[in-house]
Amino acid sequence: MTKPSLLDSIRSENRRGVGPNCWVAQTMSTMSNQDRADLETAFADPNIQHSAIVRALRNRGIEVKPSAIPRHRKKECSCEPR
Numbered sequence: 342m343t344k345p346s347l348l349d350s351i352r353s354e355n356r357r358g359v360g361p362n363c364w365v366a367q368t369m370s371t372m373s374n375q376d377r378a379d380l381e382t383a384f385a386d387p388n389i390q391h392s393a394i395v396r397a398l399r400n401r402g403i404e405v406k407p408s409a410i411p412r413h414r415k416k417e418c419s420c421e422p423r
Contacts, residue, residue: 363418364409368398384414 345353362370369377383389383397391410398405412418 363413363420364406365413365418366420368403368405 369380372380380394383394391414392407394410395405395407409418413420
């Protein structure tokens with residue numbers, strides 16, 4: 342049996358679809374519409390630092406791992422197709 346080509350393997354991984362939502366998406370689903378919209382606006386603004394988002398969330402009692410924010414913003418989290 343021959344091994345699939347690297348490109349075939351990459352395409353197969355790409356078709357795996359979206360994984361379970363990451364922590365950020367799960368948390369956003371529990372927020373008010375306004376808070377969720379504010380967070381999405383902050384994510385889209387390249388002038389807002391990841392650490393500022395983390396601090397603001399923590400100030401509201403939402404514990405967050407600092408690495409979760411940049412992964413979600415860069416679309417490298419489990420929300421995105423693999």
